[in-house]
Amino acid sequence: MLEIVTVPVTVFAQNARIVYDSDTLDAVVIDPGGDADALIEEIGRRNLSPRAIWLTHSHLDHCAGVAPLLKKFSVPLFAHPDEMQMRAQLQRIAAMYGLPPTEWANCPEPDTSLRGGESASVGSHRAEVLFVPGHSPGHLAFYFAKSGVLLGGDCLFQGSIGRTDLPGGDHHQLLASIRDSILTLPDDTRVLSGHGPDTTVGFERENNPFLS
Secondary structure (H helix, E strand, C coil): CEEEEEEEECCCCEEEEEEEECCCCEEEEECCCCCHHHHHHHHHHCCCEEEEEECCCCCHHHHCCHHHHHHHCCCCEEECHHHHHHHHCHHHHHHHCCCCHHHCCCCCCCCEECCCCCEEEECCEEEEEEECCCCCCCCEEEEECCCCEEEEECCEECCEECCCCCCCCCHHHHHHHHHHHHCCCCCCCEEEECECCCEEHHHHHHHCHHHC
16 A cells, blocks of 8 residues: 655645555655654654655755755655756755755755656556646656555645746746646545645645636
């Protein structure tokens, strides 16, 4: 069975996810935005074997925990190649928010580049990699069709959508991504967002004011 543990991290209350196969205990960490010690503790408590880190995108609050995790676990990083500048400037961006830059390490470059259209696996569970730009230029989502789960990052929230006022954001592009890549999924697909509660494709199709 595919199991998903949510660990809200940092002052941004970002939903870092530990996704694992309950049969093999193989795991991936998706969007470790910080508080790496809490993620490491959760991985150890469940006796999981980390196999990779996947990023939906490379904003500060989604990847600041990558570097310390890689010091603990020798695993590959999967991310979109076009967000290199974001990953290289995390400390500078943290300082702009008034955060201690020494606590926010820059993010390394991916071992494996994803652009959408690939598949990625954890244990026996395969995810389709979707390219869903708009919130950021290289935004990805991970769709586990058999489990009916979308790890959607900051594209779609319960009753809202991702912000597009940050560098590289594009409101019209984000709406097109949601329409073409997310609303085409089955209505009962669980959408696990980067912040806030989970939702479903059907609920957002009927109730989200940004999608009417």
